Amino acid sequence: MRKIRELMRLKYELGRSHREIAASLGVANSTVSDYAGRARAAGLSWPLPEGLDDAALEAALFPPLPPSRVPRPEPDWDQVHRDLQRHKGVTLRLLWLEYRTVHPDGYGYSRFCDRYRLWRGRLDVVLRQVYRAGEKAFVDYAGPKFAVVDGRTGEARDAVVFVGVLAASNYTYVDVTRSRSLPDWTASHVRMFEFFGGVPELVIPDNEKAGVRAASRYEPDLNPSYQELATHYGTTVLPARPRKPRDKAKVETAVQHVERWVMAPLRNQTFFSLGELRGAIAPLVAALNERPFQKTGGSRRGWFEDLDRPALKPLPARRYEYAQWRRARVNIDYHVQAGGRFYSVPHALARREVDVRIAAATVEIFHRHRRVAVHLRARRKGAYTTDRAHMPAAHRAHAEWSPSRLIAWGRGVGPDTAAFVKRLLESRPHPEQGYRSCLGLMRLARAYPAERMEAACRRALDIGALGYGSVKSILASGLDRAGDDEAHSPSLPAEHAHIRGPDYYAAARNGTSPNRKES
Template identity: 75%
Template sequence: MRKIRDVLRLKCGLGRSHREIAAILRISHSTVGSYVRRAREAGVSWPLPDELDDRRLEAALYPPTPPSRVRRPEPDWAWVHRELARHKGVTLQLLWLEYREAHPDGYQYSRFCDRYRQWRGRLDVVLRQVYRAGEKAFVDYAGSTVEVTDRRTGEVQDAKVFVGVLAASNHTFVDVTLTRSLPDWTASHVRMFEFWGGVPELVIPDNEKAAVRRASRYEPDVNRTYHDLAVHYGTAVLPARPRSPQDKAKVEAAVQNVGRWVLAPLRNHRFFSLSEVREAIAPLLAALNERPFQKTEGSRRSLFEDLDRPALKPLPADRYEYAEWRKARVNIDYHIQVDGRFYSVPHALARREVEVRLGTTTVEIFHKHRRVAAHIRGRGKGGYTTDPGHMPAAHRAHLQWTPSRLVRWARKTGPETAAFARKLLETRPHPEQGYRSCLGLMRLARAYPAERLEAACRRALDIGAHSYKSVKTILSAGLDQADDGDQQALSLPADHAHVRGPDYYANSHNGKES
């Protein structure tokens, strides 16, 4: 008001021009003209009366604006709120443009935004945030439990209550399990996705032990099995920050509603199995999702059908199969031990550390994020599951030879060779002890014609020399080609350690000893 008084003094009292007054008071000349015009319209002249203080002077120059009698068409703010959640590209400006297209005399953009914020401020805190359709699901365990009695023993267990809620529609899911372990945690997620018939873009759990191995405000370490479930369903896991309940206000409110409208009505029921609990929960949960909102139109179910269901990702073709991840070190026999059983890996990984994905029916082994082996999961302890492709070449070749296969090979050379090979296997305490002798015969077959090997085997059988060395000696000495009369001296096995021949005994009898 001081500058207004100075403007009136300089203009009316001293007769200065508007530009001179503006330069003296360091204000714009248009402001000077506005002050002078308002004073003229209010009938205020210089000098000012003593009773005209600053408050009365301001009231005279700036009288209150009479309220407008024009009523602007009011937008449907609940519809605006839902449209913001329906699609990522929808903004208040786009909705205002559509509103002005339908109502040219409607609010200006700034007033439109102010009116929406005022309406949103009257909602519950969990409804104020704008969540995109199909974007987020919050999951957590309720503090309340449900008692389940074992029919045989009478033991009472507290079943844990799993709660999931979709952010945009507040559509709620409830499951019960006997534990909060990793298998039950993942199984509840599978049932939750199937209940909704689709998968959200993000799943936001609390820092549950089964979900997060190491809680962190910036880089939480998600359990490997839980991560696998997320990859299978094409979603991502984003744990809430530790000690930050505002990050999961949706599920906190859902837990409260489940306790009030689902669990409380069942407090006097006695259950004997989880299936009984789930059957009792189903109609109460349906009623909760059909229950109308108090401060906005519709229900969880109607919003789910309108917002979330069309935006959820489709379920994969196969249901997730639970599997645990473990670490193991490959032994020198290129096997790892898992739950007391042994499974092979490629022999080049001996003494290396590998990761094991232990499924219900399969065992998969990974090295540096690459699958190197897969086996059917065995039952019981102490057994071996070996893939021949994992063995060194020498081990694999040894395994491939069996008594019947060796005899079949020998038969290709001839009946005498087959008979000799059979004799090699029969005269050993264990057939495998004759494998090497038979492999030696195979080598001789590559060095000598089949007719000579047949003759050598026949001669060895005749003299009872059942060894590879006997046949080799006969062949190298050419005895397989000699006449039968020339073989009388070889009536004993040629490779016997104590055979010295008839000359030895003749010389010894004459008193000569060699």
């Protein structure tokens, strides 16, 4: 008001132009013209009448608008709000056009929008956002916990409370699990989708460590198992921004309602299993979803049936099966360690990094997003599971042999060769340790005729040389062709000056030397 009084003084007492007054007061020329016109309409000049305070001056310059003679028809704002949520293509302009079709003398578009925003502003803060039907589900854990008592030991263990809420209808789901681990986290999502009877387009969790490995404002890193669950159900996980509670205001309010209407009534009861606890929670959750809204018509269940249920994606034919994902490097023996067990992959992937998916019954191995191996999950710790197709050709040939088959091969060469192979395998702590020697004998059998192999094996058995190297040496030196007497009794000269016979050693024991001369 001070500037308005100065404006009137400059104009009516000093006769300044509008441009000069605007420059002096720091306002626009149009503002000076507007105020001067209002003063003329009110019959005011300078000096102002005595006793005219600021309130009276404002009332004279800005009189209230005369009331409309014909009241405008008021739209059904609750229905407008629902229509905006139900369909993606519905806009305020489309709803206004429909409104004007029924009420041609109704509000203009700008007034229609202003009055809708005014109506929406009276709602709770979590209802002010326009959520599309079937678009978003918010999930989080409640702070308080239940206690589940072990009937045998009397020990009480905590049970955490999982809360999920559909954004458009506020339809609420509650689950209890032993922990906030990844298996429990994903299992609660599976049961939530089944409770809803469908899948929303987006799932918005807080940055729960089980599901989000690295929280980030721009690129959160999801756990691979959580990402696999989202892929299986055809939805998208979009974690809330760190330290931004307004991003998940829906579930924050839902958690408060669960604590008030579900957890508080059960505070004095004792539960001895999760199943018993879930049975007590179910009717309270149903009552919460049936409770009427205070500021809008209907209930959570009514809005769910009207808005969310028709818009949810159908559940897949097969329920999600939890699986762990691990990053591993293939060992030099083309096996990967997973859960204390070892599983083969194609030998060409030795020393490469692979992704291992460990399910309840199977183990799958992926290289660059392509599955390269699948095995039944081994139960014994330290067990090796090997697919023969993954072996190199040489290893595969080695693995195809057995002791009986090796002995049968030796019998095909001759009885002495079969006997040698049998003795060779029996001489090792494990028969597999003699396989390589037997493979060497096969190679010799391709280079020498059967009669020489038989003679070499017979000679090796006689001297107890049970090895591939002995047979090879006998064949290479031609000893297999020598007679038995020559082989077992080598000829030496009967007498020689440098040969010490038994008489020499007898004399040495008696203290005399046969070579000692008498003095």
